[in-house]
Amino acid sequence: MRNVHTVIIIPGLGDETRVLGYITWHWKSYGLEPVVYSVGWRDGEESFRLKLNRLVKLIDEFVKKGAMVSLVGTSAGGSAALNAFTERKNKIHRVINVCGRLRVGPTTGLRSFASKTKSSPAFAQSVRLCEQSIKRLAVADRKKIMTVHAMFGDELVPSETTIIEGANNIQVPTAEHIVSIGAALTVFSKSLISFLIIRKF
Numbered sequence: 001m002r003n004v005h006t007v008i009i010i011p012g013l014g015d016e017t018r019v020l021g022y023i024t025w026h027w028k029s030y031g032l033e034p035v036v037y038s039v040g041w042r043d044g045e046e047s048f049r050l051k052l053n054r055l056v057k058l059i060d061e062f063v064k065k066g067a068m069v070s071l072v073g074t075s076a077g078g079s080a081a082l083n084a085f086t087e088r089k090n091k092i093h094r095v096i097n098v099c100g101r102l103r104v105g106p107t108t109g110l111r112s113f114a115s116k117t118k119s120s121p122a123f124a125q126s127v128r129l130c131e132q133s134i135k136r137l138a139v140a141d142r143k144k145i146m147t148v149h150a151m152f153g154d155e156l157v158p159s160e161t162t163i164i165e166g167a168n169n170i171q172v173p174t175a176e177h178i179v180s181i182g183a184a185l186t187v188f189s190k191s192l193i194s195f196l197i198i199r200k201f
Contacts, residue, residue, distance in 0.1 A: 002066035005093070007196060008058065009036045012075025012100070012181075013120055020074065023185050030193050033067075039080050041120040048083075048125035055084045063091045070094040070196050074181050076123045078102060078162070079130040082145070086133040089141055094196050096146045097162060098184050099154060099177055103131045105161035116156060134164055142166035146195045150180035168195060 007027065009020050017036045024034040037058060039051040062069050070093045073081030078100015085095040104113045104127060117124035137145075145167035149159045152175035163169045172188045174180045184192065 004033050004067045005031055005070065005197070006033045006035055006062045006067040007070045007072055008055075008062075008081075009034055010055070010071065010073040010077030010080050011036065011038055012077050013041045013123060014075075015041065016074075020185070023182060024189075026186075027189070027193060030197060032070075032193065032196060039077070039122075041076055041123050046121040048080075048122040048129065051122055052080065052083055052087070052126075055080060056087050059084060059088050059091060063088075068093050070096075072096045072098065072192070073100050074098045074185070075100050075157070075177065076120070076126070078147075079123070079126040082130045083126060083133060085141075085145070086137070089144075092144070094144050094146070094198075096148065096192055096195065097164075098148045098192075099150065099157055099162060099181050101127055101157045101161045102134060102147075102164065103161040104128065105158050111156060111158050137164070137166075139166060143168075146170065146192065148172060148180075148184045148192070150174050150176065154180060 015038050017038050021036045027034050071081040078097035081095050085092050106112050147162050147169045149162040151171040151173050154177045156177040172184045174183045
């Protein structure tokens with residue numbers, strides 16, 4: 001597995017593993033090996049720490065085999081990807097958050113933290129942990145991160161909760177949550193793929 005660049009893709013609350021595998025298949029032509037991994041946001045296990053431990057173990061297994069490892073989190077998977085990155089900063093090549101909430105953000109309204117995490121206590125824990133973890137990121141760590149959000153609005157995730165100061169923060173010229181994720185991974189994937197395959201800053 002040496003010289004393989006494994007990209008672990010983490011789905012959101014809807015656990016769209018098949019769809020993500022299909023729409024990132026073309027990444028293989030750029031030397032990337034997508035592996036869609038579900039953390040199981042709604043599997044009944046409320047502890048995010050247990051889910052994070054399993055994700056980190058998977059990362060360690062790929063690294064042990066000699067693979068370069070990057071992470072891509074979509075929607076709720078964004079906070080999981082960032083949390084895993086902070087656990088293994090010296091082993092992760094790059095990490096991308098695609099329309100994922102990384103901070104608590106608004107506590108009232110349709111896009112409030114409580115409203116959007118009520119179906120998954122583990123997701124709520126992940127976001128809170130991520131918000132604290134971001135504060136401890138060094139300048140060099142932030143350069144390994146890309147965030148992606150919708151230019152014309154996301155009905156589920158406030159854009160200010162997706163951005164990390166000092167990271168590569170970009171927009172896709174779309175509106176709506178699911179549309180923007182799909183577009184970022186397909187028709188506008190060039191920026192993401194280029195970021196992943198760059199060896200040095």
